[in-house]
Amino acid sequence: MTEVVAKPARQPWYSILYIQVLIAIVLGVVLGHYWPDLGKSMKPLGDGFIALIKMMIAPVIFCTVVHGISSMGDLKRVGRVGVKTLLYFEVVSTLALAIGLIVAELLQPGAGFNIDPATMDARAVATYVTKAQQDGVVAHLLAIIPDSYIGALARGDLLQVLLVSILSGFSIALMGKAGEPIAKAIDQAARVFFGIIRIVVRVAPVGAFGAMAFTIGAFGIGSLARLAALVGTFYLTSILFVLLVLGSIARLSGFSIIRFIGYIKDELLIVLGTSSSETVLPQMIQKMEHLGASRPVVGLVIPTGYSFNLDGTNIYMTLSILFLAQATNTHLTIWQELGILGIAMITSKGASGVTGAGFVTLAATLAIVPDIPIQALAILLGIDKFMSECRALTNLVGNGVACIVISRSEGELDKHALHEAMAHPILEGEALEPGGAKA
Secondary structure, eight states, X not given: XXXXXXXXXXXXXXXXXXXXXXXXXXXXXXXXXXXXXXXXXXXXXXXXXXXXXXHHHHHHHHHHHHHHHHHHOOHHHHXXXXXXXXXXXXXXXXXXXXXXXXXXXXXXXXXXXXOOXXXXXXXXXXXXXXXXXXXXXXXXXXXXXOSSHHHHHHHTOHHHHHHHHHHHHHHHHHTGGGGHHHHHHHHHHHHHHHHHHHHHGGGHHHHHHHHHHHHHHHHTTHHHHHTHHHHHHHHHHHHHIIXXXXXXXXXXXXXXXXXXXXXXXXXXXXXXXXXXXXXXXXXXXXXHHHTTOOHHHHHHHHHHHHHHOOHHHHHHHHHHHHHHHHHTTOOOOHHHXXXXXHHHHHHTTTOOSSTTHHHHHHHHHHHHOTXXXXXXXXXXXXXXXXXXXXXHXXXXXXXXXXXXXXXXXXXXXXXXXXXXXXHSOOOTTOOBOTTSSBO
């Protein structure tokens, strides 16, 4: 007698997370546009959701990286994966910077503004400039070292957490058999933290609503219209980068970028609502494992990518710098532009995925480039919130693609799981084990 397997019940459309987030974003835009004061008062909803996610990022990264390194066993393999990852990040990030320069030269989004920098209010960007000047190269490198082991986890600084996690992972791996119970305990702790994330992410629509209502209420859709050429150019460039550059890399690695985007649509919509890719870092780790990427590779690539593989931020930096030069009628030679490219290759590293980090990084780059008046940054203040959404979305897709590419290069990509997961994306509500299997 043939056994009949019951099909899982179809979820009501209104209970699917990405639909809830999409509805929340639309409602937030409407509220912020028609009732701006009320929209601005919704800010705590967005801030609260981001804070809930951020409180879990440090422990999730710590457990993921430590377990990933300690479970590899062969420390030469860890070094090989690390070198491959950083090399890939550098090549793709530099390509993103170059594309931003090329598009700005071709489309000239700042031409015709004829802005006199002397008329700009330098006080509007004083905070960003001061922070950029304080964050010199030496200070930036020293800031990676926490004042204490626990301090790194308590503050949640991404680079500091990565440092203590990598050192801890190597230490446990060097312990051999004696370190296995510790690695297992850390793995069990990761399951607890991912469980908390699954609870917190259910309020993502509330966070997206609050963040979007505040953005539209505070800055207004009109601010988009005033600088529509730059916003449109940035979004177009980012879309082309994802489809053509990342799409080509994906095809060479045996998967479709369109299917991949569909696979992480929940995360993309949450990022769109909150303007921060950090809000989905834990979910991305689990989804990459479910996609067939090696768990140790995921543990190294995804957290590291959040500081060193910011494709969207890189496009934004070079595109915005040339926009400001064009808008203020500052002529730049090809050598000056190449110099900007070289400086941006350094300043773009280490910027985390939090909202506004791209603007601070841009200020840091302009502080080193004397040709463009730094007070011209005030032009971009009103639209940076809209730009940060595109930066975060592009960064997220780029890190996901990198994870699959590195895992495949190590011969540790489950191709069957990859195609199966993309053909049948995870239904919202299905729990994933940290190892990638459905619970």
